[in-house]
Amino acid sequence: MQSKQLKLTHLVIFLCLFVFAFSTHGTANQKDGLLKIYFFDVGQGDAIFIEAPNGNQVLVDGGPDNAVVQKLGETMPFYDKDIDMVVLTHSDADHITGLIEVLERYDVEKIAYSNIIRRSALYNAWQEAVAEEGADIIDPVAGKIIDLGNGATLTILHPTESLIGKVLEKTNNYSVVLMLKYGESEILLTGDIEAKAERQIILSGANLDADILKVAHHGSKTSTIEEFLYEVSPQVAVIQVGAKNRYGHPTQEVLNRLENFGMKLYRTDVDGGVKVVSDGVNYLVNTVK
Numbered sequence: 001m002q003s004k005q006l007k008l009t010h011l012v013i014f015l016c017l018f019v020f021a022f023s024t025h026g027t028a029n030q031k032d033g034l035l036k037i038y039f040f041d042v043g044q045g046d047a048i049f050i051e052a053p054n055g056n057q058v059l060v061d062g063g064p065d066n067a068v069v070q071k072l073g074e075t076m077p078f079y080d081k082d083i084d085m086v087v088l089t090h091s092d093a094d095h096i097t098g099l100i101e102v103l104e105r106y107d108v109e110k111i112a113y114s115n116i117i118r119r120s121a122l123y124n125a126w127q128e129a130v131a132e133e134g135a136d137i138i139d140p141v142a143g144k145i146i147d148l149g150n151g152a153t154l155t156i157l158h159p160t161e162s163l164i165g166k167v168l169e170k171t172n173n174y175s176v177v178l179m180l181k182y183g184e185s186e187i188l189l190t191g192d193i194e195a196k197a198e199r200q201i202i203l204s205g206a207n208l209d210a211d212i213l214k215v216a217h218h219g220s221k222t223s224t225i226e227e228f229l230y231e232v233s234p235q236v237a238v239i240q241v242g243a244k245n246r247y248g249h250p251t252q253e254v255l256n257r258l259e260n261f262g263m264k265l266y267r268t269d270v271d272g273g274v275k276v277v278s279d280g281v282n283y284l285v286n287t288v289k
């Protein structure tokens with residue numbers, strides 16, 4: 001009798017360990033019907049990895065160096081070397097640098113970016129990597145909707161018109177802005193837009209209401225105006241920012257504005273990576289630290 005009980009206990013322990021191992025090693029390609037958004041801690045820059053409910057993968061920006069490659073390695077299954085879509089919000093170094101290495105290492109099916117003309121060695125390297133990749137190119141213009149499958153969509157809210165062939169050196173206000181939707185969950189990704197673009201987006205009449213806001217431009221005081229926050233009215237704000245960066249991001253002004261709206265704030269310099277999981281009705285936020 002006693003040995004039978006012992007065996008049963010062993011079995012229960014074994015099953016618990018198995019379930020635990022399965023859940024902690026759950027990787028990006030499990031088609032579990034959940035939308036997952038990983039705001040990677042890549043220092044002073046943005047890199048956001050989206051896993052759609054059907055397993056489709058989207059990477060928005062690549063951060064200031066190749067740290068994103070390690071983050072992808074930790075998040076995706078080791079055998080998975082395909083990414084369905086890469087989005088470059090704009091071509092500043094803290095968004096574009098890591099993406100060049102991602103194009104080298106991964107087979108990317110679609111690339112969404114504004115094919116502008118810019119005098120920058122990094123941008124030239126990006127253009128070369130894009131040409132070599134041979135992916136389908138999506139020109140991001142407000143109104144386009146990208147179907148991620150199983151009811152998840154990415155709607156482009158900005159820029160308002162195609163920028164192909166335009167000569168631009170300052171690109172923050174031309175950042176690609178994306179509304180990610182899955183059921184009742186809405187996540188707004190803003191690149192580095194500043195007040196000017198925030199006003200343009202409000203005037204466009206787009207529905208900005210979202211649960212989660214990726215705060216624009218790392219919390220710079222030139223972004224995140226009150227009217228914009230009012231339109232978005234998020235419950236949660238995420239700032240991707242490096243510790244002790246030389247820009248003083250995030251600024252106290254923006255932190256105060258976020259606090260006045262009473263939202264829960266996550267910062268990658270304080271919390272490490274931030275992960276959001278949604279089943280289309282409810283969402284959960286987890287942090288690495």
Ligand SMILES: [Zn+2]
Pocket residue numbers: 045046092094095192217218
């Ligand atoms: Zn930036």
